[in-house]
Amino acid sequence: MKLLINEWRKYLKKTRNAIIIPIILLLILIVYFSTMHSVITHTSHLISKDDSDRVFLYSITVCYKFINFISIIYASNILSSEISKGTVKFILTRPYQRYKILLAKIAAITILMSVFLIISVIICLLIQMLTIHQIPEISIVLKYTGIYSIFILAITIFFTAFALMLSSVFNSSALITGSCIVYYFFASGLWRLINFFYLHLPEDGWIYKLSPLNVNSYLIELISKTVDQSVQSEFFIILAANIVYALIFFLIATLIFRRRDISLSN
Template identity: 80%
Template sequence: MKLLINEWRKYLKNTRSAIIIPIILFLILIIYFCTVNLFVTHTSKSISAENSNDVFLISIMICYKFINFISIIYASNVLSSEISKGTIKFILTRPYQRYKILLAKIAAITLLMPVFLIISVIICLLLQILTIHHMPEFSIIIKYIEIHGLFILAITIFFSTFALMLSSMFNSSALVTGSCIVYYFFASGLWATINYFYFHLPEDGWIYKLNPLNVNSYLIELMADAIEKPVQSEFFITLAANIAYALIFFLVATLIFRRRDISLSN
């Protein structure tokens, strides 16, 4: 618990990210809702209940994408920056096992992102009331929060463990951050290319869908379906695969981090 509290203190002391990141998201949401308001005003169309739900859905998707990107940035720097600066040595002087240090870092980021989502939802609702003067249905609000919150947790845990695995190998924060961003945006396309030229696996097969390069993209596709349809068993299988890969990344990170000589860091 002390390690988790210390990690939270680091985020709170980092005033630059604590102020700039919410402001950027707030400005993006203002631009979006003002654009919707101008469109409604110039077309002289009133917003129906269904359209209000769609407006809220798009705003939540904006927040979802933004929070995913921020979680990757946080996870990429949570260990690699401490190793490169040498500050990790102060933590290692305390009687904590190394796997607990890594676990505290994952837990801190994982708990931070849903809080960020809830705050973003409140901002979205306020902006929607002020601009288009229509509230989405309460059941829709709860449904969208549950779906996107669950996916934010899954993506955050996956990339946190992946970033920690890379950070346990390399000192460079830029290398870890760049690798995570490339993985997030281009992994599924890379897997599709590799499969097309070498493996020729059917795209509707489990081996293709649950490949570690493709599992996150497929999870996002299932999220889009879950918004309109009931959750299928395929969703839980993919989520379980995502968690399994995260556990593998964490085990590899722990094994490397336990045997690494931190005194060699700059």
């Protein structure tokens, strides 16, 4: 618990990020809702319930993509910057096992992104009420918030564990951030090319779906489908595989971090 509190203190001390990031999201949402209000009012005189629900869904999608990017940036720097600056040595002087240090970092950033999502939902409802003058039902709000909460948790835990694994080997925050961004946007496309030219696996087969390059993107695709249809058993299999890969990344990071001589870092 002390490690978790210490991690939260680090985030709270970064007042510039704590102010700038919400302001950027707020401006994006204001532009979005203003645009949607203009579009709806020019196409129809009355705003229907479906229009209100759709506007809210798209606003949550905007928040989700923004939070994903922020979580990747935070995860990429959560350990590598401390190692490169040497500040991690102060934590290692305390009687904490190294896997607990890494686990506290994953828990801290996961909770932070979850809180950020809740705040984003509240902001979306307030702006929608001021611009559209109509908000969705509570059941719709809870449904979409729950779906995108799973989005955020899956992305944050997976990429934080992946970033910690890279951070345990490399000191460069830029390298780790770039690797995480490339993994997030291009891993599934890379896997598709590899399969097309070399492996020729059926894309509806489990070997193709459960590849570490594809499992995260496929999980996001399945979660997106739950907006309009019920949850399928395939979703839980892919979610379990995503968790397993995150655990593998975490175990590798722990093994390397335990044996690494931090005193050699600059």
